[in-house]
Amino acid sequence: MGSVAEEQVAETVGHRFPGSRMRLEAVVDRMLRDAIGASAPAPDGSAHPLMVFVAAQGGVGIDLDALFSLFHATSADGPMLGEWSMVLDRPLRIGAEYEIRAEVADVVRKDGARTGAFDIATMLIELVGADGRVDARVRTSFVFPRRQR
Numbered sequence: 001m002g003s004v005a006e007e008q009v010a011e012t013v014g015h016r017f018p019g020s021r022m023r024l025e026a027v028v029d030r031m032l033r034d035a036i037g038a039s040a041p042a043p044d045g046s047a048h049p050l051m052v053f054v055a056a057q058g059g060v061g062i063d064l065d066a067l068f069s070l071f072h073a074t075s076a077d078g079p080m081l082g083e084w085s086m087v088l089d090r091p092l093r094i095g096a097e098y099e100i101r102a103e104v105a106d107v108v109r110k111d112g113a114r115t116g117a118f119d120i121a122t123m124l125i126e127l128v129g130a131d132g133r134v135d136a137r138v139r140t141s142f143v144f145p146r147r148q149r
Contacts, residue, residue, distance in 0.1 A: 004072040004146055006109045009119050012070055017102040017123075018061030024051055026094045046091035053086070056125040056138040059100030071107070071121050073144045082120055082141035090135050092127065098135065099128040105139070109146075117146040 029047050033040070038048055060067070065075065073079050092098070102125040111117050125138040 004119075004144075006119075009071050009107045009109070009121065009144075012104045012121065013107055015070065015104040019100045019102055020059045020061050021097055021099050022055050022059045023097045024055065024092055024094055028054065029094055041094065044091075045094050047094050049086075049088055049091075051092050052088060052127065052136045052138060053084070055092070055098060055100060055127055056086075056102075056136070056140070059098075059127075060102040060123070060125060061100070067142070068144075070104075071119065071142070071144050077147070078145050080143045082122075082143045084138070084140045086139075087137045088135070089133070089137075090129075092135060097130060101126045101128060115145065119144040119146060 024047050026041070029041055029051055032038070032048055032050055032054060036048075036050065041048075062070075068074055068077070068079055071079075102123055104121060105124045106122040108120045109117060110120065120141050120143055122139060122141040125140065126134045127136040127138075129135045
């Protein structure tokens with residue numbers, strides 16, 4: 001998309017995503033465990049901790065093209081997943097339904113000697129249990145190159 005003014009992306013701070021409600025399905029937990037070589041599902045019904053990533057990324061309520069568009073970019077611009085971290089306050093439960101809430105926390109413009117200008121957009125995502133408690137928090141960022149064309 002060429003040149004994007006820093007002010008344009010700064011305006012996204014505080015943007016709330018539509019979010020969603022998501023039920024953690026046993027089959028998805030089994031597929032995740034198979035893919036990463038993890039042990040069989042726990043007998044207590046807790047999901048693998050990486051299900052937080054699956055739910056958080058899939059539950060913001062928009063697809064990647066819409067996410068990129070919010071930050072004035074397209075997939076052709078080469079956006080990348082930046083940092084990702086999570087805090088799990090209590091194990092997620094297979095079969096439980098979670099409300100996913102997400103918002104843009106920060107956008108920072110940086111300038112690299114070799115890469116040129118790029119923006120780092122940070123999102124905060126919460127997984128909220130049926131009792132209203134936040135069970136997990138995710139902090140994730142995307143890097144948007146701002147190459148001149």
